Amino acid sequence: MPDDSVVDELRGKRFVDLKPILKAAFKNFKLSTATIPITSRADKFELFKRLNQRSTVLSDQELRNAVHHSEYLNEIKGYAEKLKEKLRVTEAEWKRMKDVEYLSRLLAYQRRGYMDFPNKRLNQFLNDEMTIGKSEDPQSRERRCKIVEKALVRVIDVFGELRFRPYRIPDHSLGEWARNLNRALMEAQVWAFLDHSRYGFKDAGAFDTALKDHRLEIIDAAQRLHVYNERFNDAIQRGTTGKPNVEFRFSRYEAAIRLALSGVPEGRRQRFFTLQQKQNLWDKTAAEDRECPECDKPLIFEESEVDHIVPFSKGGETVEGNGQLLHRACNRAKGARWDPVDELQQDAD
Numbered sequence: 190m191p192d193d194s195v196v197d198e199l200r201g202k203r204f205v206d207l208k209p210i211l212k213a214a215f216k217n218f219k220l221s222t223a224t225i226p227i228t229s230r231a232d233k234f235e236l237f238k239r240l241n242q243r244s245t246v247l248s249d250q251e252l253r254n255a256v257h258h259s260e261y262l263n264e265i266k267g268y269a270e271k272l273k274e275k276l277r278v279t280e281a282e283w284k285r286m287k288d289v290e291y292l293s294r295l296l297a298y299q300r301r302g303y304m305d306f307p308n309k310r311l312n313q314f315l316n317d318e319m320t321i322g323k324s325e326d327p328q329s330r331e332r333r334c335k336i337v338e339k340a341l342v343r344v345i346d347v348f349g350e351l352r353f354r355p356y357r358i359p360d361h362s363l364g365e366w367a368r369n370l371n372r373a374l375m376e377a378q379v380w381a382f383l384d385h386s387r388y389g390f391k392d393a394g395a396f397d398t399a400l401k402d403h404r405l406e407i408i409d410a411a412q413r414l415h416v417y418n419e420r421f422n423d424a425i426q427r428g429t430t431g432k433p434n435v436e437f438r439f440s441r442y443e444a445a446i447r448l449a450l451s452g453v454p455e456g457r458r459q460r461f462f463t464l465q466q467k468q469n470l471w472d473k474t475a476a477e478d479r480e481c482p483e484c485d486k487p488l489i490f491e492e493s494e495v496d497h498i499v500p501f502s503k504g505g506e507t508v509e510g511n512g513q514l515l516h517r518a519c520n521r522a523k524g525a526r527w528d529p530v531d532e533l534q535q536d537a538d
């Protein structure tokens with residue numbers, strides 16, 4: 190028994206150390222078993238659920254583990270173990286099989302897309318994934334695991350330690366990347382990096398190169414989504430399994446990245462100022478003149494952004510002559526809003 194066992198008499202002892210009366214108690218303990226013939230998976234699931242209501246309740250993933258014994262589930266467990274660091278699974282989460290759940294979520298979205306998500310039924314979505322995956326050939330399953338892993342690696346290449354973390358501007362303060370990991374955001378991030386063809390790249394290599402070259406614009410676009418789109422923040426924080434929220438966060442995240450990369454594959458207009466342009470604007474302004482035009486207070490490089498003087502939507506170009514530095518928080522306070530899907534729509538019109 191472990192040294193922290195709550196049973197004083199047993200603490201730190203082996204079976205041979207016990208008093209004869211205790212040994213006898215162990216030896217004579219009758220363990221009852223019952224055999225219940227169950228044919229359907231649903232019955233089995235229900236039974237596990239009920240048995241669990243009286244002791245430590247199993248997590249949904251632990252229940253799935255008990256019910257969906259399969260080669261596929263074992264493969265997912267193996268992959269989840271391997272991707273533990275990349276998925277940023279904590280020890281406590283790992284004990285409750287959260288790593289397996291997170292990976293299953295990513296795999297299910299990869300297979301079915303987000304439009305197919307059953308409203309408020311994450312469990313059903315994941316159970317379906319188990320059932321469908323079981324009858325798939327092992328090569329396709331492995332291929333899909335690799336696609337998800339690749340997307341995860343891209344998220345890490347772009348966001349590094351900022352991955353799965355929302356950006357926020359608390360009241361009366363400058364912005365910051367939240368410390369807590371947000372799993373709804375994780376889903377949207379990984380989803381957005383699954384497939385190069387969505388963004389018009391000819392192959393995965395060209396996509397990877399563009400991500401390396403434009404990682405700061407992508408981070409900037411993601412940041413804008415958090416700062417200028419309250420609906421997006423809702424969609425990753427409240428009612429995250431509601432279908433409208435699922436669709437909103439996936440579509441907006443993908444659109445934000447599409448805009449950040451616009452001009453890269455097809456030679457379209459550059460949407461965002463690059464870090465170099467921001468640096469140039471900063472450098473050519475005398476130190477005493479580095480003030481925010483909104484609040485007249487001194488600018489801080491990291492917490493400022495370049496705003497189009499003539500708005501992009503009105504034809505304003507993304508060139509230094511059309512840019513001004515201001516506090517991100519001030520831009521937001523003056524009512525700036527941004528919906529990347531609307532903007533893509535305007536571009537198309």
Ligand SMILES: [Zn+2]
Pocket residue numbers: 481482483484485486515516519
């Ligand atoms: Zn300001």
